[in-house]
Amino acid sequence: MQAPLSWLGSRLPLIQAPMAGAQDAGLALAVGAAGGLGSLPAALLGPDALRSQMHRLQSAGRPWLVNFFAHHPPAPDPVVEARWVERLRPWAQALGLDAEAAAPRGAVRQPFGPATCELLEAFRPTVVSFHFGLPPDDLLNRVRRTGARIVCSATTLREARWLEARGVDAVIAQGLEAGGHRGHFLDPDPSLQGPTLELLQAWRAQVKVPLIAAGGITDADDVRAAMASGAAAVQVGTAFLCCEEALTSSLHRTRLLDPHAPTALTNLFSGGLARGLENRLMRELGPVCADAPPFPLASPALAPLRERAEALGRDDFTPLWSGKRRGGCRTAPAAEVVAALARGFAWNAPAPQPLSPAPT
Numbered sequence: 480m481q482a483p484l485s486w487l488g489s490r491l492p493l494i495q496a497p498m499a500g501a502q503d504a505g506l507a508l509a510v511g512a513a514g515g516l517g518s519l520p521a522a523l524l525g526p527d528a529l530r531s532q533m534h535r536l537q538s539a540g541r542p543w544l545v546n547f548f549a550h551h552p553p554a555p556d557p558v559v560e561a562r563w564v565e566r567l568r569p570w571a572q573a574l575g576l577d578a579e580a581a582a583p584r585g586a587v588r589q590p591f592g593p594a595t596c597e598l599l600e601a602f603r604p605t606v607v608s609f610h611f612g613l614p615p616d617d618l619l620n621r622v623r624r625t626g627a628r629i630v631c632s633a634t635t636l637r638e639a640r641w642l643e644a645r646g647v648d649a650v651i652a653q654g655l656e657a658g659g660h661r662g663h664f665l666d667p668d669p670s671l672q673g674p675t676l677e678l679l680q681a682w683r684a685q686v687k688v689p690l691i692a693a694g695g696i697t698d699a700d701d702v703r704a705a706m707a708s709g710a711a712a713v714q715v716g717t718a719f720l721c722c723e724e725a726l727t728s729s730l731h732r733t734r735l736l737d738p739h740a741p742t743a744l745t746n747l748f749s750g751g752l753a754r755g756l757e758n759r760l761m762r763e764l765g766p767v768c769a770d771a772p773p774f775p776l777a778s779p780a781l782a783p784l785r786e787r788a789e790a791l792g793r794d795d796f797t798p799l800w801s802g803k804r805r806g807g808c809r810t811a812p813a814a815e816v817v818a819a820l821a822r823g824f825a826w827n828a829p830a831p832q833p834l835s836p837a838p839t
């Protein structure tokens with residue numbers, strides 16, 4: 480068994496997965512107070528929101544993690560975008576949206592850049608995590624100089640080794656069960672990827688840096704299995720989605736709590752492959768559609784459909800991100816989910832270290 484990751488600074492080697500769109504610092508603070516490492520997802524936050532959320536976390540005086548996307552945004556292609564709008568037209572028309580209202584709108588996810596790096600330099604989080612690979616070396620070196628530990632998701636051994644060669648402190652082994660976007664950046668074909676325990680068992684002898692298990696971990700038995708398979712920590716997302724401190728919508732919560740609702744990998748909502756609960760668009764268009772623009776350019780065209788359907792109380796066009804396993808989801812304080820998972824760790828972890836004061 481791997482030694483648990485003490486540099487996380489939390490009492491337990493348990494990371495609450497960053498979940499853009501479903502949480503803010505509130506969930507991270509609750510998990511931190513309960514002994515896990517709380518995470519702030521930054522992908523959908525503008526600079527002002529990011530600053531105020533990081534200030535909340537830094538002010539609490541506990542270790543914390545902030546997470547960024549490091550994708551390479553493609554140049555928008557008007558032909559591809561027009562084809563996507565055309566593909567969505569029958570559903571837009573059924574909702575009474577005219578062509579103009581159905582045109583793409585809204586901001587798309589921006590990758591980690593120099594301005595965000597300046598904020599990191601001011602706030603100095605304990606851990607910085609990346610999804611979709613790493614930023615360029617100059618930025619990565621700046622992150623490293625803040626003193627933060629750097630971790631990143633990998634979905635194949637090739638990706639894990641690439642990250643190790645770039646000097647990450649730990650690799651997140653994201654199994655196929657995981658909810659939300661696949662973090663792949665070299666191997667987008669999901670048939671090359673595998674479930675969490677298989678990744679751990681296959682990588683443990685091949686990757687020297689510690690592995691963090693992500694995907695399908697919902698209870699103490701899952702924690703035990705991940706740690707026994709070579710993980711030095713676990714990262715849990717879906718099990719926290721119904722917590723009182725999460726910002727998950729009521730439409731999303733209702734579906735998460737349905738034990739029979741199936742999930743699938745889909746590219747419809749952003750253009751990138753992600754796991755979510757099946758909804759009408761996924762069933763009627765197929766969960767994967769070649770006409771969807773590449774990540775992250777598929778989402779703006781869907782925004783008006785989603786908005787109109789949600790106003791009618793329907794989740795037909797809403798991304799309902801969820802892992803395959805939802806047994807740990809409960810409508811309860813996050814501390815209860817942390818306590819349930821904590822039973823899977825066999826040791827008494829040391830108390831966390833105090834942090835430097837927050838910048839004003």
Ligand SMILES: Cc1cc2nc3c(=O)[nH]c(=O)nc-3n(C[C@H](O)[C@H](O)[C@H](O)COP(=O)(O)O)c2cc1C
Pocket residue numbers: 496497498499501520521522546609610632653656657658659660693694695696714715716717718800801802803804
């Ligand atoms: C609603 C939701 C949103 C997510 N958003 C992010 C994100 O912003 N950044 C990230 O690195 N991972 C994100 N993920 C993926 C998680 O980091 C993690 O891989 C996954 O939750 C683990 O699987 P589990 O959901 O079965 O616990 C998200 C997952 C979910 C369920």
